[in-house]
Amino acid sequence: MDFQAYNKILICKDDIENVKVGDVVVGYQFKIKYPSYRGAFLSCIEELKFHMDGEEIPKGQISFHLNGKDFLIDELAECFKEYWFVREKATIRVIRPGGISAGEHELNVYMKHRVPYTGYFGQYLVLESNVTEKKKAV
């Protein structure tokens, strides 16, 4: 199985969108999928980082939205009951007053994740998915 081939589904085609509360732009959001042939429990994600235009997004400003719930990045390790279906998009919301400027941006997603049924040779297979794509913000 060539797991790395699934990195190309990590960043979804959807545009980056600003998030409004009433008339106030409070941040922006984009979508990602789990990069594998199968789904995973969120507890299998060991690290998840984002860079926008080369700058790391502080994890305190991020909320991970899946299955109708919001999680902090630091909570993911404990989410062993939260299943991420391989065709389900997770929404990454970034709190940033004023949102993001319209036009092209460079998004990098880095995910380190454990494949929980491997380990035949003594260790679990831990994959690093590291994908950078140009995205449009609208």
Add this chain to the structure above:
Amino acid sequence: MAFSMRIPLSDEIIKKNSFCSMYINGKKNGFEFDVQIPYYRGLFLSGVEVLEVYIDGQQIPQEALTIEVNGKELPIFKLKYAATELWRQNETARIRAIKRGGLEAGTHELELKLFMRIPYMQMGDGHDYMQMDGCDRALVSLAKEDLKLGVSLFCYSKEYGTGEYDFEECVRQTALAGAQGYEIVGSQMLPDYPNVSDDFLDLIRRCREKYGIGPECYGANNDKGLLFDRNLTDDELLASAILDLKTANRLGCKIMRAQYMLTPAAFERLAPYAELFDVKVGIEIHNPDTPSSPHIRQYLDVIQWTGSEYLGFVQDWSYLSVAPNKPKWDRALAQGVKEEHLEMAANLRKEDFSYEAAWDALKKAGANPAIEECLQGMYGYVQFRSRELLPQLLDEMKTVLPYTFEMHAKFHYLDENGIEPSIPYPEILHCLKETDFDGYIMSEYEDEAHVGGTQFTKRQLEMERHVLGI
């Protein structure tokens, strides 16, 4: 015909493994097989003086017999006029016999009477020539009819993962490939994994109505590494496997594939639950394990000790690999690795050098570092054994056959002639068809090349039907 000559060029005149049923209007109504002449040179078809076929002692009427040479299928009477059709000594002819109702599964005695005139050896006056004696007798076999061909929806991982196919399209493609049932990997296609929702069961039912096939086997994972801080215990893996049984049962599957993470002890404790849910649990025997690996022997002990009909194996034919994995080899070549270094790696592996020693030797020989992935494969899940060991491996396959619920017909590539470069399908299927195995052969395409499985899977089932004669 006082004199005749026979110069066998191969062990077989009748090619036993080519024997299969012939279908007329979708029903078994005859049989066919390949023949090679026992002579050092080709002979023209006009030289055929006798060509008769007998099955279990009964002669096939001449009008119900044809022979195909050079892409032309001819009735027997025309052969004597075919002075321009050369039957080459290194090419087989296909003989087809119409027999109403066909032959029953099992072993049959096939006899070929074949005499050909050797046109340059005149024996006396008139038209009297030396004969080539091409007669042969062989015990041939046909697969049991209840042997079934299926497809694991895992074959369409790329199409499904990238959104090209939805679940229904995977089932439709499976039906188009000619499968009689499918396997579903829970963690891949169940949106509510490890549970299954009523909505999804509805979808399964609708697909069954439309395409005539349903899930036969549930591919369970035993996610021992689920938690971030520790492994799941045996008790926890057992409890998870019981929930998997429930899901398998709700889907209508009679078989569940489990993996080595479920320890032999937990496997033993699963038996009464498997019986309750009426789902048989097969531990997958997957490369690098073979049926005789110590680890697999422990499961066999449990199966024999409990005597439970609900515990057994799913054999994944990856362990019958006898050559390096082609997609990995090709990828290394594409990345600039030299073929000589790949061959060197394969030889080092064959000679049982350790991974580290092989890596060192390759580095010293100046191999491109991109060879690493291919080398890892040779020591990992796509390792291969020497071709000479194949008979022994096939014996291992047969040893655990009484406890085998299903076969995973693993493949990574299939050329247009249906050849998997690393897994010798003709030998495997011929070996299987002589046994009384009557479960599913479930095709499982492992998409190393990431090109999608639709075409390959169709090809694989075609090849299987051809070799098995079903």
